[in-house]
Amino acid sequence: MNILIKAAGAMAAVVLAQASGATDEISAEARLAAQRVAVTTCATCHGPQGRSIAPKFPTLAGQHPKYLAAQLQAFKAQSRGDADALGYMWGMAAPLSEEMITALAAYYGAQSPAVGSGGDAGAIARGADIYANGVAAEGIPPCIACHGLGAVGTDDYPRLAGQHAQYLLKQLRSFQNNMRNVAVMHGVAQDLKSSEMEAVAAYLQSLGAH
Secondary structure, three states, X not given: OHHHHHHHHHHHHOOOOOOOOOHHHOOHHHHHHHHHHHHHHHHHHHOHHHOOOOOOXXXXXXXXXXHHHHHHHHHHOXXXXXXXXXXXXXXXXXXXXXXXXXXXXXXXXXXXXXXXXXXXXXHHHHHHHHHHHOEHXXXXXXXXXXXXXXXXXXXXXXXXXXXXXXXXXXXXXXXXXXXXXXXXXXXXXXXOOHXXXXXXXXXXXXXXOO
């Protein structure tokens, strides 16, 4: 597991040396079209401006555009295999052009992140400790190594702060059983107990906008 920790840390340290110019290349027409799709279609599940009120569906507001674009591309390619990908997103992403994917990712990335909500204080404290320090006795590395201080994420790792606990738990279980085939996250999640996953999810949901 030490190898996993080193690998996760190394991957988290890889930050682009220059800002991407992709959003600057989106046409005005594509921006307007993406906003229209977001407001009329995506908002049904993900809420106005991507701030979901249904805990089953993730909040997209303030998410990193590069990460969002990568997920939309995975849905379109049918290479992301969690239950909601199969049930909803494969079909939703299928007709999206690359320009629309980039424009949608930019639209959501520009929205103000959701503010977190409270919960059980004990669970939140336990989750905060696991997030920051991992569980050494179980070989579980700290989440902060990739997702950063305050769980704000990076271009390659998603923002988790303020995300719905129910959605986070569902994704952790998908990583654990390899429905979402992401080697680093499978390595992290495979030995997590249900109570530990619930605690981390509660902590992340409690985080406000940063």
